[in-house]
Amino acid sequence: MRAATATCACLVLALAARAAVASVLAVPPAAATSGVSADGGDVDAGRIPSDFFIGVGSAAYQVEGAWNYSDKGLSTTDVAYNSRPDGGGQVACDFFHKYREDVQLLKRLGVSHYRFSIAWARLMPTGEPGVVSEDGKKFYSDLIDELRNNNIEPLVTLWHVDYPYALEKSIGGWQNASMVDYFEAYATTAFRLFGDRVRWWSTLNEPHMFCVYGAGHGRMGASRVQQGYSEYRCGHHVLLAHARAYRAYKRDFAHYGGKVGLTVDSYFTRPVTTDYDDVLAAERHQQFEVGWFLDPILGATGDYPPMMRAAVGDGRLPEFTEHEKTELRGSLDYIGLNTYYGWSARNGVPENAGNPSYERDQGVIIPEAADMNNPPGGFTWSPWSLRSTLLWMRDRYRPSIPFVITENGFSTTATTDSLEDNDRIAYFSTWMREMLSVMRNDKVDIAGYFVWTLLDDFEWGNGYEPKLGLVHVDFDSPNRTRTPKASFQFIADVIANGTVPERNLPSSAPAAATATAPLLVALLLSSAYSML
Ligand SMILES: *[C@@H]1O[C@H](CO)[C@@H](O)[C@H](O)[C@H]1NC(C)=O
Numbered sequence: 001m002r003a004a005t006a007t008c009a010c011l012v013l014a015l016a017a018r019a020a021v022a023s024v025l026a027v028p029p030a031a032a033t034s035g036v037s038a039d040g041g042d043v044d045a046g047r048i049p050s051d052f053f054i055g056v057g058s059a060a061y062q063v064e065g066a067w068n069y070s071d072k073g074l075s076t077t078d079v080a081y082n083s084r085p086d087g088g089g090q091v092a093c094d095f096f097h098k099y100r101e102d103v104q105l106l107k108r109l110g111v112s113h114y115r116f117s118i119a120w121a122r123l124m125p126t127g128e129p130g131v132v133s134e135d136g137k138k139f140y141s142d143l144i145d146e147l148r149n150n151n152i153e154p155l156v157t158l159w160h161v162d163y164p165y166a167l168e169k170s171i172g173g174w175q176n177a178s179m180v181d182y183f184e185a186y187a188t189t190a191f192r193l194f195g196d197r198v199r200w201w202s203t204l205n206e207p208h209m210f211c212v213y214g215a216g217h218g219r220m221g222a223s224r225v226q227q228g229y230s231e232y233r234c235g236h237h238v239l240l241a242h243a244r245a246y247r248a249y250k251r252d253f254a255h256y257g258g259k260v261g262l263t264v265d266s267y268f269t270r271p272v273t274t275d276y277d278d279v280l281a282a283e284r285h286q287q288f289e290v291g292w293f294l295d296p297i298l299g300a301t302g303d304y305p306p307m308m309r310a311a312v313g314d315g316r317l318p319e320f321t322e323h324e325k326t327e328l329r330g331s332l333d334y335i336g337l338n339t340y341y342g343w344s345a346r347n348g349v350p351e352n353a354g355n356p357s358y359e360r361d362q363g364v365i366i367p368e369a370a371d372m373n374n375p376p377g378g379f380t381w382s383p384w385s386l387r388s389t390l391l392w393m394r395d396r397y398r399p400s401i402p403f404v405i406t407e408n409g410f411s412t413t414a415t416t417d418s419l420e421d422n423d424r425i426a427y428f429s430t431w432m433r434e435m436l437s438v439m440r441n442d443k444v445d446i447a448g449y450f451v452w453t454l455l456d457d458f459e460w461g462n463g464y465e466p467k468l469g470l471v472h473v474d475f476d477s478p479n480r481t482r483t484p485k486a487s488f489q490f491i492a493d494v495i496a497n498g499t500v501p502e503r504n505l506p507s508s509a510p511a512a513a514t515a516t517a518p519l520l521v522a523l524l525l526s527s528a529y530s531m532l
């Protein structure tokens with residue numbers, strides 16, 4: 001069922017990754033060493049602070065299945081992916097039926113937190129306020145109880161790509177300002193039903209990724225694309241929706257004492273040269289990707305970043321009213337960060353960038369991405385990128401709230417993955433130790449870390465080909481048999497021992513390019529980001 005899909009995309013990505021080796025190694029020494037931390041054999045380098053939490057994350061459409069169970073409404077993602085030869089997320093990991101078994105896996109892993117998303121259309125089939133599915137309600141309620149009975153705290157994401165298709169069809173989804181009202185009704189429903197048992201909420205997941213590649217390119221179930229406009233409308237409405245949900249929580253549900261945040265995605269770029277224009281381009285990339293969503297909430301001006309205002313100067317970037325600015329300002333209890341690796345940036349307009357388009361406005365060429373109009377691609381071995389983006393955010397916003405790493409993980413393919421996934425172990429070891437170094441040496445406040453992800457799952461446009469799980473899932477079997485990989489035991493040991501041991505890539509790993517430069521082993525793998 002799986003084999004027929006998406007291998008071409010992965011091949012392209014593998015080639016892009018090969019190109020990335022060359023481009024990354026070409027970074028001049030001055031740029032290449034910035035942001036690198038060296039733990040220098042410090043025995044405490046892997047020690048995890050006692051109040052730090054470790055969890056794993058997932059998203060509804062990628063694992064649940066049961067797409068037509070009871071009165072669940074059709075989701076945008078059902079429409080976008082269910083007719084694929086691999087069936088899309090119709091069954092996926094069948095988490096909907098097997099969640100009790102998976103909670104036992106979580107317990108074995110020893111995590112204190114589990115991040116999952118509610119399928120909006122399972123809880124509210126059409127998105128119409130007041131129309132709530134009893135079976136949808138029961139499923140999430142039971143899941144939350146099952147987690148808590150096993151001493152696992154849920155972190156619940158309200159919007160992780162999918163939403164009721166009815167809202168896409170009738171009003172054009174996130175491009176329409178009415179979505180703000182629909183989202184507020186949905187968020188308050190979830191707070192009301194589950195708020196007594198959920199302490200961590202995330203309103204949005206990766207709005208940059210969805211608004212650019214979904215709304216702007218018509219992927220992931222978004223339609224009615226008007227490139228160069230749709231991206232910014234989408235971004236504007238999800239931000240306003242976030243602020244409404246946040247304010248509703250503080251107004252009506254504050255007695256539950258929960259935290260409400262959102263999750264941005266960041267693929268930090270370093271300039272390919274020290275030329276002024278390339279340095280500026282790298283900064284622009286960060287402002288367009290992260291500043292787009294955090295400046296209005298945490299920034300000095302309460303508006304979109306200056307570089308976006310300057311680049312999108314013809315009225316396509318919406319304005320906030322004073323009331324909206326007030327609602328947005330400070331509307332976060334923690335900053336969620338999804339990050340997998342970093343890239344490099346050169347000043348210029350990518351080939352094939354639409355006119356107008358987000359890509360043209362941004363004016364950044366990323367050598368690791370063959371075509372910026374396509375979900376960009378090449379994996380780089382770049383633990384520095386985690387530190388760099390955290391420091392950029394810390395220095396820009398000086399937040400008095402903590403970060404939470406809401407996603408970090410390593411992708412292989414069906415052919416390169418194995419139950420002895422030592423490359424994944426090396427990735428987690430390296431990235432987690434980098435994170436601990438940022439906490440200790442740079443005094444960045446990070447409350448917790450979520451591995452992406454527990455189970456091999458449905459990775460959007462690339463289907464079941466990319467493997468990111470700590471646990472292998474047999475998608476050829478109706479039972480979707482789960483088998484923990486070596487990385488599962490590694491994370492279990494990290495949690496049990498309170499320390500992240502140093503694990504390097506085995507020298508025999510075929511994927512590792514031999515690199516004389518200190519940083520850079522690029523792996524010929526597809527990326528989590530490129531799977532729209
Ligand atoms: C639900 O979808 C499955 C395929 O994913 C199909 O076999 C089944 O008949 C559908 N059930 C209903 C009630 O439509």
Ligand SMILES: *[C@@H]1O[C@H](CO)[C@@H](O)[C@H](O)[C@H]1NC(C)=O
Pocket residue numbers: 170171172176177178
């Ligand atoms: C937005 O939705 C409203 C209904 O809520 C509709 O009247 C309006 O035409 C929609 N706007 C656009 C631009 O689609």
